[in-house]
Amino acid sequence: MDRVVITGVGLITSIGEGRQTFWENLLAGRSGISEVQSFDTSAYSVHRGGEIKRFAPEKYVRNQSPGELGRSSQLAIAASYLALADAGMDPERLDPVMTGVSMGTTSGEPNQVERFNDALVAQEPERIGPEFIGRYPCHRIAGYVAGEFGLTGCNMMIPAACAAGNYAMAYAFDAIRAGRADVMLAGGADAFSRITYTGFARLFAIAPEKCQPFALNRKGMMPGEGAGILVLESLANAQNRNAPIYAEVAGYGLSCDAFHMTGGHPQGDGAARAMRQALTSSGLTPEEVDYISAHGTGTKSNDQHETVAVKKVFADAAYRTPISSIKSMIGHTMGAASAIESVVCALAISTSRIPPTINLDEPDPECDLDYVPNVAREHTVRVAMNNAYAFGGTNASLILRKFEG
Amino acid sequence: MEMEAIRSTVKEIIANATNINPVDIGDTASFQEDLGLDSLSLLEIAVDVDHMFKLNLSDEELSARLQELRTVQDAVEFVQSFKTQGVSA
Amino acid sequence: MANRVVITGAGVLSALGDTPETLYAGLCAGQNGVGTLSHPDLPTDGYAGVEISGFSPQTYLGDKNFRPLDRTSHLAASAVHLALSDSGWTEDKLREQIVGLVLGTMFCSVRTIAEFDRRAITLGPSYAKPLDFANTVINAASGQTAIWHHLRGINSTISTGLSSGLQAIAYATDLIHAGRADRLVAGGVEELCFESVYGFGRAGLLAGDGKPSENAVAIPFDARRNGFVPGEAAAFLMLETLDAARARGSKILAEIKGYGTAYDPTWGRTAKTAAVIEQAMTGALRDARRTPSDIRCLSASANGSVNMDAFEAEAIARLFAQAGDLPVTSIKTALGESMGASGALQIVAMTQTMQNGTLPGIHGLTHIPENFPLTASCAENRHGDFPIALINAINYDGHCCSLVLEK
Numbered sequence: 001m002d003r004v005v006i007t008g009v010g011l012i013t014s015i016g017e018g019r020q021t022f023w024e025n026l027l028a029g030r031s032g033i034s035e036v037q038s039f040d041t042s043a044y045s046v047h048r049g050g051e052i053k054r055f056a057p058e059k060y061v062r063n064q065s066p067g068e069l070g071r072s073s074q075l076a077i078a079a080s081y082l083a084l085a086d087a088g089m090d091p092e093r094l095d096p097v098m099t100g101v102s103m104g105t106t107s108g109e110p111n112q113v114e115r116f117n118d119a120l121v122a123q124e125p126e127r128i129g130p131e132f133i134g135r136y137p138c139h140r141i142a143g144y145v146a147g148e149f150g151l152t153g154c155n156m157m158i159p160a161a162c163a164a165g166n167y168a169m170a171y172a173f174d175a176i177r178a179g180r181a182d183v184m185l186a187g188g189a190d191a192f193s194r195i196t197y198t199g200f201a202r203l204f205a206i207a208p209e210k211c212q213p214f215a216l217n218r219k220g221m222m223p224g225e226g227a228g229i230l231v232l233e234s235l236a237n238a239q240n241r242n243a244p245i246y247a248e249v250a251g252y253g254l255s256c257d258a259f260h261m262t263g264g265h266p267q268g269d270g271a272a273r274a275m276r277q278a279l280t281s282s283g284l285t286p287e288e289v290d291y292i293s294a295h296g297t298g299t300k301s302n303d304q305h306e307t308v309a310v311k312k313v314f315a316d317a318a319y320r321t322p323i324s325s326i327k328s329m330i331g332h333t334m335g336a337a338s339a340i341e342s343v344v345c346a347l348a349i350s351t352s353r354i355p356p357t358i359n360l361d362e363p364d365p366e367c368d369l370d371y372v373p374n375v376a377r378e379h380t381v382r383v384a385m386n387n388a389y390a391f392g393g394t395n396a397s398l399i400l401r402k403f404e405g
Numbered sequence: 406m407e408m409e410a411i412r413s414t415v416k417e418i419i420a421n422a423t424n425i426n427p428v429d430i431g432d433t434a435s436f437q438e439d440l441g442l443d444s445l446s447l448l449e450i451a452v453d454v455d456h457m458f459k460l461n462l463s464d465e466e467l468s469a470r471l472q473e474l475r476t477v478q479d480a481v482e483f484v485q486s487f488k489t490q491g492v493s494a
Numbered sequence: 495m496a497n498r499v500v501i502t503g504a505g506v507l508s509a510l511g512d513t514p515e516t517l518y519a520g521l522c523a524g525q526n527g528v529g530t531l532s533h534p535d536l537p538t539d540g541y542a543g544v545e546i547s548g549f550s551p552q553t554y555l556g557d558k559n560f561r562p563l564d565r566t567s568h569l570a571a572s573a574v575h576l577a578l579s580d581s582g583w584t585e586d587k588l589r590e591q592i593v594g595l596v597l598g599t600m601f602c603s604v605r606t607i608a609e610f611d612r613r614a615i616t617l618g619p620s621y622a623k624p625l626d627f628a629n630t631v632i633n634a635a636s637g638q639t640a641i642w643h644h645l646r647g648i649n650s651t652i653s654t655g656l657s658s659g660l661q662a663i664a665y666a667t668d669l670i671h672a673g674r675a676d677r678l679v680a681g682g683v684e685e686l687c688f689e690s691v692y693g694f695g696r697a698g699l700l701a702g703d704g705k706p707s708e709n710a711v712a713i714p715f716d717a718r719r720n721g722f723v724p725g726e727a728a729a730f731l732m733l734e735t736l737d738a739a740r741a742r743g744s745k746i747l748a749e750i751k752g753y754g755t756a757y758d759p760t761w762g763r764t765a766k767t768a769a770v771i772e773q774a775m776t777g778a779l780r781d782a783r784r785t786p787s788d789i790r791c792l793s794a795s796a797n798g799s800v801n802m803d804a805f806e807a808e809a810i811a812r813l814f815a816q817a818g819d820l821p822v823t824s825i826k827t828a829l830g831e832s833m834g835a836s837g838a839l840q841i842v843a844m845t846q847t848m849q850n851g852t853l854p855g856i857h858g859l860t861h862i863p864e865n866f867p868l869t870a871s872c873a874e875n876r877h878g879d880f881p882i883a884l885i886n887a888i889n890y891d892g893h894c895c896s897l898v899l900e901k
Contacts, residue, residue, distance in 0.1 A: 043618050045464040097773070101757075106631055108653075110611075113604065116689065117611050125537050130697035134891075137600055138632055139655045143892045147759045152770055155757035155893060156661070157653045159602075159632035167650060171665070174672060180755075195607065198614045199627035203448065204468040254674075256594070256649035258640045260443055261562070261628040270646065281674070391628065392637020394649040422625070424561045446562060448624040456621065464620075 001177045005403055007243040008087025008231035009343045010079040014050045014224060014330050018082045023347055025329075027376040029358045032330045033210060033222055039194040046206040050224025050331030051192050063148050070109030070135040071191035073144040075227035075336075080145050080185050087231040088243060089183075091149055100154030100181040101142045102172040104164025104188035105335035106390075108138030110195040141189055154181050161390035162295070162332065164188050165228060165339030166398045170252040172232045182237045187339035189227035196334065197223050203262065205299055211332075212359040213296035213325035214303045214367040221297040224331030228339035230346065246346040247400040250284065250383070253277025257393030263301055268309025270395045271387070275313045278385065278397035286314040289321055289399075290381040291354050293341040294371075295389045296325025297332050302389065307367045322379060324357040324372040338388035338396065345384035345400045354379045411458075411488075412481045418453045419477070422446055435476045447471065454480060460487050499667045501747040502739050503581025503732040504842045505573040505681075508829060509544045509725065512554075512576065517839075518846035522875055524857035526828050528723050530706060531691065538691045541704040542712075544725030544830035545686055555642070564629045566603045567638035570683040573728035574639050577679055581732035582744060585644070594647025594675050597636035598662030598682035599834035600655050603629050605687035635683055648675055653834070656795065657755075657895040658682050659729065660837025660887035664753040664897060666733050676738060681730030681838035690833075691724050699890065700724065701798055712798035714824035715807060715871060717861040722797040725830025729838035747845040751882075751898040752782030761891040762801055771809035774894035775884065782898035786814045789898075790821075790880045791853050793840040794871075795888040797826040802890050804863075811867035821880075822871035827858050837887035841899060844883050848901045852877050 010018065014032025015025040025032075032050050041047040057066035057074035060081050066074060084091050112135050119127035134140070139157040146155050154175050160167040165188035172186035190196075200206050200223055207220035238245055255277065257270035264271065279286060295306055311318045326344055327333075333340060348354050353376060360373040386398045416427040423446060436442045442450075451471050455462050462470070474480050506512065509527025510520030520527075527544040546569070551560050554572035563571060574595070578584075583593065606629045614622040628634065633651040640649050648669060652662040659682025666680035695704040701721035702710020711718040731747075739746055754777020758770040779785060792810065796803040814820050825836075825843050832839060847853050853876040860873060870876075881901040888894045 043620070096759075097756075107607075108632060110607070113608050113611055113689075116693075117608055117615060121612060121616060125692070128692065128696055133693040133697040133699070136604075136693070137655060138653050139600070139658075139889075139893065140891070142654075143757075143761070146757050146892065147761065150759045152757050152759060152773065154755055155654070156665075159651050159653050160649075161631045161633045161637075174668060174674075178668065178672070194614070195611045195630065198619045198622050199610070199630060201464075201619060202452075202622045202624050202627055204464055254594075254648040254650070256637075256640045256646050258644050258646045258649075260445070261634070261637055261641065262445055273646075390633065390637075391631045392633050392649065393640065394633065394637065422561060423559045425559065441559065443562075445624055445628055446559075452620075452624060 003235040004173050004176045004232055004249045005235050005238050006230050006246045006346050007233050007238050008083045009346060010082025010086055011228045011340055011343055012052060012055060012075045012078050013226040013340060014052045019086055026326060026355045027353055029356050029374060029376065030329065031358065038192055044201050046201055046208050048209065049192060049197065050222055052225055069144050070112050072105060072109050072189045073141045075191060076103060076141050076145050076189040077148050079187065079227035079229040083185065083229040083231050094149055096150050096152045098153055098182040099151050100175060100184045101145045101151060102156045102168040102184050102186040103142040104158050104160055104168035104339065105138050105141055106159065106161045106164060106190050107193065107196055107334065108141065108159060109136050110193035111191060112136035114194060145185060160394055161392060162334055162337055163388035163390035163394050163396040164335035165337060165342060166386060166388045166396035169342055169398055173249045176232060176234050182234050184232040185229055186232050187227065187229035188335040190225055190334035190336050192225040207298060210359045211298040211328050213298045213328050213357050214364060214371045215360045216362040216364040218298050218300065218303065220299050222331035224333045226330065226333040226336040226340055228336050228343050230342055245403045247349040248403040250399040250401040251278055251282030252398045253281060255395045259393050262391055264305040264389055266305055268305050268312055270393060271306065271309035271389060272312040274395035274397040278399045282399045284383060284399065287317045289383050289385050291348050291379065291384045292321055292323035293345050293384065293386045294323050294325040295387050296327050296357065298327060304366055307369060318369055322354055322370045322372045324355055326355055328358045338386060341386050342398060345386050348381045348384050349400060349402050352378055352380050354381065408481065408485060411484050414457060415454065415477060415480050418457060419450055422449045422453065430477060433476055433478050454484060458484050497671050497673060498736040499670045499733055499750045500736050500739050501731045501845065502734050502744040503577050504747060504845065505576025505580055505730050506839065506842050507546055507569055507573045507728040508839060509546055510828060514842050514846050518843060521825060521828055521843055521854035522852050528830060533688050536688050538688050541691055542706040542710065542723045543686050543691060544723060546726055562625050563638045564603050564606045566683060566685040567629065567635045569685060569728040570597060570635040571639045571642045573683065573730045574643055574679055577730040577732050578643060583732065588644045592647045593645050594649060594678045595636055595640050595645045596650045596652060596662045596666040596678055596680040598652045598658030599635060599684055600653060600658050601690050602632040602635050604689045606630055608689045654893040655889035655891060656831065656833050657837055657887035657889055657893040658834035660885060660895045660897055663731060663838060663841065664895060667750045670733060670735060677734045679730050680733055682834040683728040684726055684833040684835045686724055686726035694724055713827050713858045714794065714796035714798055714856050715803050716859050717863040719798040719803060720800060722799055723830040725832040727829060727832040727835040727839050729835050729842050731841065748848055749900045751900045752778055753895065753897040754778035754781055755895045758892045758894060767805040768808040771806055771888055771894050772812050775809065775813050775896040778884065778896035778898050784882065784898055788882050789884050790882050792820060792822045792884045793844055794822050794824045795886040796824045797831040799890055802888060806886065806888055807866065807868050819870050821853050821876045822868045823853055824856050827856055837885065840885045844885060844899055847880055851879065853880055
């Protein structure tokens with residue numbers, strides 16, 4: 001079975017489009033959180049989020065009319081172009097049969113349901129045209145990406161909520177290893193929406209001002225949006241074209257708490273199992289992990305349960321392994337989150353730098369690990385673990401390692 | 406508002422959120438142990454109670470009070486104290 | 495070959511019954527599940543649809559509180575309950591051993607998502623219901639089902655449109671082959687609701703624009719066809735390695751021999767579509783190490799769509815030299831297009847055909863199109879030996895999946 005490497009990364013986030021700007025802002029600890037503008041929040045008790053302001057899909061979408069696509073699809077296509085460029089691949093010269101797409105999302109295109117409802121509530125259902133079915137179903141996100149690049153290979157959509165990016169990466173990894181594809185565009189996308197915002201507000205889960213993962217006074221998560229795409233390639237393919245390699249995909253672990261729809265298991269059993277499976281499938285021990293990209297949403301319960309789970313697996317090594325949450329800066333980008341965090345892991349490995357958890361003003365005694373508080377750090381990363389936990393209790397851990405031949 | 410009327414309405418609300426027959430909901434039944442409700446169901450009930458009795462609780466108040474409501478009786482007393490406050494305010 | 499994957503049980507909820515046997519009997523008898531939708535005050539009132547009428551979650555889920563689950567989750571959890579029972583996986587066993595779940599669905603709970611939003615915009619965000627929000631994520635059904643049945647393994651949701659159920663089963667098969675799971679429940683679920691039906695209608699995909707009439711014909715391959723009838727169903731399989739199934743003396747319904755997928759980036763708009771469908775079927779045969787002449791019958795994805803049925807017929811004709819002799823059927827006259835559940839339903843029906851020797855015909859297929867290549871495809875049932883079958887699940891907008899099932 002061929003090995004699988006990452007040769008390109010692309011992202012659209014609230015702190016920058018593309019690898020360079022994103023990484024620079026991330027290491028500088030910049031926040032992408034702002035006042036919500038895409039809908040009226042005056043009836044809510046919270047008003048902030050990680051919206052991407054000034055995204056221009058027409059800058060990227062070439063082979064279709066950008067206005068015909070939902071926002072998540074636009075973000076996904078944009079990030080795909082950036083990833084392909086980053087990988088030194090010409091989008092017009094991809095092998096259509098052996099290049100596939102594997103995407104994750106939490107809500108798909110919820111703005112399309114909002115449009116549907118706006119028409120219905122106004123008693124004008126005839127305003128709803130063929131575009132609802134054309135744009136809304138979440139498989140359209142992976143579909144529009146394939147449509148943009150003319151790809152006939154594997155095409156997968158895994159809406160595994162907030163762990164979806166990792167699930168998409170895992171599928172892409174397996175597909176290449178099984179010889180079903182040579183190249184996979186893998187990642188996730190989710191657009192900001194009033195549905196998602198209303199839901200989290202209803203659970204009292206949204207922080208009023210900023211996201212403070214692992215901090216004593218953390219007040220909740222911060223809904224965000226974005227897309228992250230990685231070019232996964234068989235090692236043979238990458239070497240044939242002398243592609244620079246960010247990292248190798250070493251393995252993954254997937255599990256389910258089967259406990260609660262919106263809260264994790266307090267003993268972190270499912271999360272621990274996913275981490276252990278990831279390590280076993282990668283042939284690695286916890287001591288060999290140099291950096292963990294946390295799920296770290298900033299809610300009281302997630303951050304505490306996650307800490308318990310990490311300690312369960314890493315024991316004493318937990319205290320020596322830096323673990324940071326970029327959700328402190330860009331909020332929770334839902335289905336894109338673990339894809340963007342996979343990019344972070346790849347960049348940590350290739351640049352020997354790890355991003356901080358910002359807004360960590362006062363530490364929580366129950367969260368006593370090294371969360372890289374507030375300031376980025378130089379750190380040699382040979383192995384990085386990316387953890388993601390989703391609604392429905394589904395857990396996914398992905399491990400990347402430095403490619404050393 | 407009469408305690409009995411409050412209790413009966415609270416039980417109806419719990420019944421709607423859980424499919425448990427109101428007559429099977431004991432006056433002192435605990436939400437978690439006796440009725441097997443998780444935090445999400447509890448939140449749903451709290452939200453319905455707020456709306457039904459027009460308590461107009463803010464998000465902060467509702468979120469804070471949720472932790473204190475352990476039994477059916479707690480919920481009934483909470484509503485009654487709020488309604489009484491409302492009248493005297 | 496390592497880790498051969500077999501089906502050790504099946505659970506199904508459909509308009510023709512809640513056991514594989516009643517489903518099969520209904521298909522063979524030419525029963526038709528198409529009815530009229532009752533959606534008072536909504537534009538889809540009176541539309542044609544295939545509903546599971548009288549569905550009571552209590553029948554399958556017992557007396558435990560199932561209010562936190564919405565209807566899609568009720569259907570999924572109920573069908574999974576049936577699959578687990580059918581394969582001998584008791585509650586005790588599930589506490590001891592880890593079983594995962596792969597669930598295919600096109601929309602999951604678009605009704606819940608839409609209702610959640612409508613309540614918030616008409617009454618205000620503080621009136622939105624917390625339990626409903628938990629069901630607005632597209633993996634809600636797989637999460638709720640896992641909680642209900644204590645399924646602590648991999649939990650994945652596959653959403654590839656009409657091919658979701660078949661692709662979920664293919665994905666699960668891959669995981670078992672690769673040694674990432676020993677056993678998985680895999681299948682698909684789709685609920686019929688105003689939002690999806692209206693959406694399909696506005697996109698011109700429904701027979702007769704949705705309303706039943708003489709001109710609304712949803713018979714696969716028929717010359718008069720002009721669209722599909724939407725349906726709802728849930729169908730799940732218990733998948734295990736052959737070794738594990740033998741070790742515990744379990745019945746074996748069939749083996750998943752291999753599968754192929756391909757994507758049509760023109761979304762059904764050009765002649766390229768037939769070639770892509772052929773690519774998926776060729777891929778399935780290659781994966782299963784079988785040749786076209788090994789295949790004894792085919793369960794098509796055809797649902798009455800004008801273009802897609804024609805593309806599929808063309809692809810089958812190109813691949814099978816003696817296509818005229820290959821019995822091709824479709825379950826969708828009887829069951830409509832149940833989207834995420836379709837592919838899984840097709841497999842359940844085919845396992846029954848393999849055991850009992852009758853391939854239900856496409857009842858109502860009376861007007862054969864001119865130059866129709868699949869001359870062995872007809873309204874009548876076929877009797878014979880069908881140990882190897884090809885199952886197709888194809889989207890009108892891209893995804894094509896084909897799977898080889900073997901007795």
